[in-house]
Amino acid sequence: MINLSVSNLIFRYPHFVPRSTFQIPFIFLLHTRSLPHHKDKPTNWNASHVLIQSNPLLSLLEACTSMAKMKEIHAQMISTGLISDGFALSRLVAFCAISEWRNLDYCDKILNNAANLNVFSWNMAIRGYVESENPINAVLLYRNMLRKGSAIPDNYTYPLLFKVCAGFSLSWTANEILGHVIQLGFDSDLFVHNAIIHVLVSCGELLAARKLFDESCVRDLVSWNSIINGYVRCGLADEAFDLYYKMGELNVMPDEVTMIGVVSASAQLENLALGRKLHQSIEEMGLNLTVPLANALMDMYIKCKNIEAAKILFENMTKKTVVSWTTMVIGYAKFGLLESAVRLFNEMPEKDVVLWNALIGGFVQAKRSKEALALFHEMQASSVAPDKITVVNCLSACSQLGALDVGIWMHHYVDKHNLTMNVALGTALVDMYAKCGNIKKAIQVFEEMPGRNSLTWTAIICGLALHGQPHAAISYFSEMISIGLVPDEITFIGVLSACCHGGLVDQGRDYFYQMTSKYGISPKLKHYSCLVDLLGRAGFLEEAEELIRSMPFEPDAVVWGALFFGSRIHGNVHMGERAASKLLELDPHDGGIYVLLANMYGDANMWEQARKVRKMMEERGVEKTPGCSSIEMNGLVYDFIIRDKSHPQSEKIYECLTRLTRQIEVIEVDPSLFKEFSSWC
Incomplete structure (x- = not known):
């Protein structure tokens, strides 16, 4: 039945399975009906296996604790001919691929030189790559497996491959592999079936995943969790709850993974009452409050504006991860409790870039930009490499302070480290240059951006208005509308400000009333x-x-x-x-x-x-x-108030101000001296 459902899915969505660039050998299809299934699962890697107990070399391999020792055992296996035994070879591959001392390069050499590889060996090697720093190599290994033709992929091969495709949203590759699954008949396997749902969800094919789910007559809790969490990931919280309630109607008991999904959905809806109810259900069902589930609850309470409930959860956690600490730091920063955020930040044993970004962003949000930039310098001193989010936060701080020199340095950092110029980063640069007084550079960055959204257009419109270029601002607004982008309330602040600077009364009136009549925006x-x-x-x-x-x-x-x-x-x-x-x-x-x-x-x-x-x-x-x-010099921003003498060079500063005042008085008396004053400056 599942097989038929997947076939219907492919028939209705043919783009899911494009023509494969790596074909399954014909011999595989001839043996499809006799493929090993659950009753012929690969032997578990188990030290009590009779062959291990009866063979000294395999026993040594079980106790091996280094690659050097393993290579000695490998040499003995070759000299004794044991290497020709499929089971013995698979143990060697498993050690190289998934043990604590694994070496995937050596594993590749074994695979390339072996003549009798079984599917267990290939699966172990693929799993090793899936769990490595370069998971995509698992797909390349699968290609090699098909080319060699020494073993037929089984129902353990494909969930591993779909996991890689899901993690990297490799839609095209997943579609090719899905075609192989259908050809070999593994879509009737529950584990493979769930992996297909998961990869479709991860690649954004949510409608297809739901159709496959609905047409399945055999599904387990993993199936439900995959589709519910898929809806949550796509921001479709209501659809996720519809499925959750349907689970209850069918007496399917949720687990911790289910509850993580629906708790996250309530966070998206910012529905505190619903979130509390789910928290109560977790306790009533006696579910284990795992660290990921506790983190999801904390995040929900923070997004629903209940920092105290999040704090209680955090303090009661016996084990905290980086996500736990970061969630709480973000929560404190969001509510303006920056001292608490800093205290928690300092208590953290390890600080990654995400945590630094959370704290820096909190200070920027609270308009405490000098402290935000000071944190950025401290971050650099801690040898934590900034990412694009760090740069965006720091550019926002520069915009608030008018710190052009620091903003230029941030721009150079982006170029030097080849950070991708995405929309968020480009918009932050446009905004920084505009607010720091260099509208020409803001326009240049805007024009060179590979992609722009309504926020980018709003930044340049507001910047032009700020710099007294009303006609240019309105021209950009007209172009924004012409390409189909929808303005928001901030865009209209820029447009109305431009009209104000230009004395464009009639146009200003029109734009104000268009907000409601044409764009459905209530004026603030x-x-x-x-x-x-x-x-x-x-x-x-x-x-x-x-x-x-x-x-x-x-x-x-x-x-x-x-x-x-x-x-x-x-x-x-x-x-x-x-x-x-x-x-x-x-x-x-x-x-x-x-x-x-x-x-x-x-x-x-x-x-x-x-x-x-x-x-x-x-x-x-x-x-x-x-x-x-305030004034910026050498990347530092100095604040001055009237009669302020706190600066160490205050006497020289006041002397300079006195000279400037005298020059201005001279200019007012004799305008011809203006040129002389300009050259003196």
Whole structure:
């Protein structure tokens, strides 16, 4: 029945089995009906086997603890003729392939020179490669097995090969091997059948895997787990739960692997109630809380915003893996508990690049970019090689700080180490260059990228808007739409900002209303503030104020600040007073608002009102927040506040500022000296 189901699958999806580039010898097909099956399984590698106990050389091989000793035994086997015995040869191959002292190069030499290899020997060698650092060589060994024709693949061969194809998503190779499986009739074997489902899922052929699963009359828990976890891997959490509930209806008891899948599905849905229920079911069923299952539960609680439950699980784990530590560090970082994240990080016995990335990313997310870059330097000192995720995190930190020199160094690191320029990395570079002041380089990186997504286009649009190039920003937006990419709310912030910089009132209005009418995006506070700013700068103050009244939520300080700024530009004192009043309601201790309001009165020659504002400021004990600036030199970012003398060269810095101020005063008096000032700088 399973055989028929797979045949139907191939008939309906012929691309699954393309014409093979390595054909099964015809002699194999002649013997298909008499192939050894479960009753003729290869002999277990068992030291109690009668041939081992009766043969001194095989007994020595069982006790062998080095390749040097094994080679001596091999020489004796050749001289005594024992090497011609298929079982004895298979023991030798097994030692070279899967023992603690394995040597796959020597194993290859044995296979190439042996004349009587059985399928057990080939399977041991294939398994050895599957478990090695180069698993793909297992497929090459399978090709060699077919060419030599000394043994027929069996139902143990194919699950090993499908495992490799699944791990590397080798869809084409898996399809070729699937054709061999069907030709030889092994698709009726449960282990092979489950391996087929697993490889189809791993190669993204989820519909085909589900069809094969549904048409199977014989399936076990592994079959259920493969398809459930396949849905989870593809982000189809609801479909995974449908199968899980169907398991219950058919009285199929789940195991730890099943629960890992559905717990991960609840994490994708961010459904805490469902996740708690699954945790309770695990306890009620008495399932063993394995490390992978505990890690999945921790991840679920973190994604469902319950850090305390994750912490309890972590602390109760008797054995923790790198995944356990990393999950918890990510959780602390995600919730802004960076001190706890650092403490846990320092307690970890071994730190890999994933863990470093988690901590660095947490600091970047919390806008603590200087510390993020300091962690990056510490990571380098620890001899842990950064990867693309590290670079993306550090580029984001550079964007926040305006640290162009560090960003350029990161770009050189990408080129020097030949890191693949994927979309995420390219987008981070575009964003960094744009925010660090080099829009020309941002455009160059954008144009040279092999692939772009909507985030990439958004980065360049926002960058151009930031650099006062509104028409270029809108041009890029139009091109983005023309190639079929869908803008998001961040894209429209860039577009509206561009309209604001360019005074493009009509276009700004159109884009704002297109958000809802054409793209189904509900404008957020930031979009309203952009449009209020655009209208206010252009003098449409009444329309801007009406827009604020029509907002579906309470305006924030940014919105009222935009209206206040527009009112001050156009000398509308009454509207400016109303906006300032709202700003003071939101934050009565913000000294900057008082100062701006007093300046507005001063601009209008309303000196009495200006004095009242400053007196009110004194009575309420409000002080203006000191201004802060930052500058990058030699890859380091320095922060300065007003009257700051903490820097060791503060005297020279203030002396330089005094000279600059004097030069500016000279320029204001005599513009012809501007050229001289530029050359002095």
